[in-house]
Amino acid sequence: MRSEMDVYVPRTLDEALQQKSAHPDAISLAGGTDVMVEINFGRLRPAGIIDLTRIPELREWRREDSHLFLGAGVTYSRIVRELADFVPLVQASRSVGSPQIRNRGTVGGNLGTASPAGDALPVLAAYDAEVVLQNRRGTRSLPWHTFLQGPKKTAMAPDELIRGTRWQVVNGPGSFSKIGTRNAMVIAVAGLCLQVDQDARQVRVALGSVGPTILRAPEAERFIAERLTWDDPGAPVTDEVVAEFAELVGRAAKPIDDVRGTARYRVHGCTVLAGRALRWALEERKAFKWL
């Protein structure tokens, strides 16, 4: 007999934090697009569920000086509609599941589930975002790589909720792309976000679905940062440089064989995505004169 489960429906953030503190073994959810699948397949049976969909603060996003704060409960559909300036995030959001899933699913869910295949996560990693956590006593912020500890493992304490995520708005072109068997309802075989940060003179690359958690490609990033002519977006970049960058990105991947694809194909996929993403960014840099 399956155990009974308590469902909490807080109306305010305070109420939610109290309930999470009183019932640390309850799982909090917003869209439920990950959690409900696990429950329905009998792989997860939490003592309780805290439904966060009625809390207004979690559904907000706002600009905070040079940063963007994205509430944990903002759905992918809203990101696509409302955050057009954040191109890679919009591209990743558009590739999540189906319209129904995008209407329910949230970035907070991607963070909470901490699957290496979460489409928004490589974008947050390339933005160098931090994750804002909150409990009854207050809030704390962790860099994305401290928050994501491993496959489905996070640094969140049992009494904490994910409040949202925050990053410094980046000046420069970027993109998210993924390889999958079809164009919707697909968990990526490999996903990649490349973001040029013109001010910091960095190119940041993050990979999804090719390791236990989201990976950056530091060697590749260093390599390309040294080879770009930062003050002249029109300066040519040779095919050899792009190829070597792509190769280095591929080397950063740590994939395994699974039902969606072989490790070899995934590494190859990262290489192809990296080369293409860099070319797109360079073209855009030229066109828009990012300086």
Added chain:
Amino acid sequence: MAKTQADELAVVGKSLPKPDAMGKVSGQARFADDLMLPRMLFARILRSPLPHARIRQVDASRARAMPGVQAVLTGEDLPIKYGILPVSQDEEALCSEKVRYVGDPVAAVAATDEWIADAALEAIDVSFEALPSVMSIDEALAQPGEPIHPRGNVHKAVALEFGDTEEGLRSADHTREDVVFFEGNTHLPMEQHAAVAQYGQDGKLTVWSSTQTPHYVHRALGKVLELPMSRIRVIATPNGGGFGGKSDIFAHEIVAAKLAMVTGRPVKITLTREEVFYAHRGRHPVLMKVRTGFRRDGRITAMQFQSFLDGGGYGSYGVASTYYTGALQTATYAIPRYRFEGVRLFTNKPPCGPKRGHGTPQPRFALEVHLDKVADELGLDPVAIRRRNLVQPNSQTVNWLRITSCGLEACMDRVVADSRFLERRTAMPSGRGLGFAVSSYLSGAGTAIYWNDMPHSEVQVKVDRGGGVSVLCGAIDIGQGSDHILAAIVAEVLGVSLQDIQLTTADTDLTPIDLGSYSSRVTFMVGNAAIAAAQRVRQRLAEAAARMLHCESDELSFRGGQVGRRDHPGEAISFAQTVQAAEAGEGLISASGSYTPPKLAGPYKGSGVGPSPAYSFSAAVVEVECDPRTGEVRVPEVWIAHDIGRAINPVLVEGQVEGSVYMALGEALMEEQTFRIGVHKFPSMLEYKSPTTLEMPVVHTSLVESLDPEGPFGAKEAGQGPLLPVIPAIANAVYNALGVRIDEIPITPEKVLRALAQPSRRVGPKGVPRFAFPSPIQAARPPEWEGK
């Protein structure tokens, strides 16, 4: 009725919405899972977690003691074996001695709700003794441990020869051999199978089931439950997609019935999506070798075809599937000498069976890819080599298939012209390619699944004094639109509107015999039966009207709800008045009509599979866009032409053609039912990849009307045939785009990359395993082939 001119027809030939369409899109259609009966219980099935094991003991005492559990069944409660084919009675509703695949049913529970039933499954203790499992054709032939069935892992081996093929190959200018593989895949209907059973105090059993074949379920229930068929009523509910996946007899149907009998309460069972993957009966994985001799001009001199089918754990339709992998090669090309050898093997996987195209998409892939390769070698284009060999209308194939109407050449001409295939194929930009293929399929199997002398289909028509027309028919609409076809044909003959027709379908208490909605038989066979029934009613009505209008009955026309004198348009009475007059004279006006296909089987053993009263033909050109870096293949555009005989409702035919293109796309590029350590790799709709609307190409559908002399109003099938040419056309297009041969379906990005990296530019099987086929039955050739 074939020769009726289109402009004389009021309903037939018009694109009209299906009568059930609004009900389905608005949620009013009542599928099996929508049925709710008072005091109904919910059943769940415990399935084997092991691919091959002996059952030592099943202890259900803990489950039986749970509150809310009303009954638990195990193998000993249902000991009688059954199977869809008389020669393969090898299944048990609940296994008693052995399990043969992960998902094989072992026990069942009925409880007051599904959650209690689920919990009770966990409380059933089964002790298994694991046996080595057999997961491939090679392993099945190697026979490492205990065979899956007592008589061994070879389920069926057949060999047929028509003319001396060795001699035909020797006399050829050019021969070629190819080995290809087609991985298994499944139907993926939107509706999961469901059944509701009720056993009354009167000792009568009623079963509602989402089945394509209520008549066969009726027979099997009688056998397994040891009830006279007169006490069983099977009602097929609308199918939310069938594709062949609901045409077998399933354990859950028998289990629901038995649980209803044991508990005295109605019982519902609905399979989970995961269980649908185990119920399966889908596309067989088939390894094939084809060897063909050609003259310099491309004409075929002889063909030898071998197929190895990976059948899964049970027989199912497998004997028929085996023959089908060899039956229709000759239905598109005039092959003067032909040898077919086929073997089906048992493996520890869910049983395979019929899926759209039943046993013929795999050899069609082999054949059409093979022909393209030969065309290259002979310096011919893909169209020319096929044109050299085209089967002719009103001919007989070397394996005794009777070809009557044949629009194959018209189909070819249409897609080749519309896509500008010949001009464009040699001038495609990098990474883009065009591929071409043709095919043929049957309009209903010419023989029943079990030997009997009944008609294959019978339709009863009754008219009421308000002018309404009741049509009773055993066929169930599985989404293809058979309800519309039935209503349209009767409306056409009686000159009434579609809204005047009331259908009662697929209820074994009320409707006459029909073998089921499979083998593309419904329009052809039910349609002919409906014409016969409606014409009989019309004749009786005409006699009554003739008395009132003072004329002869053959001067009357039935049109627009009126019965009137053809040559005196003013002299008419309403259809309802006519019915009243006829009923006053002779009582209830009712008649039935039936259809039995002509006896077409050739004079050899194994000739029962392949004959059909008519064949449909299709041709397709597919354009692909390949990414040589990622190996991804996209299909932007498809041109397909289908010889439908006559389109009774063109929009429905186009729907079947487009649906076939969609399904073929999935099979060609991504779908595979594959296993890891005995376990299905991805029994879910998320990970079992089939195309979404985003993958759907632009499809240019052309209908070719060859007006079949025996088809209802000239019609032939549309449900399965159009799938066939698309898969090989995609493979041929990938070759045109990248110069690689992926001789293995599905054509995944990984295979494309592998082929690009290899000197042979090919991915595919290297050979076939050694197997001693029986020496072929040497069948006589039809007279027209003698001496050729």
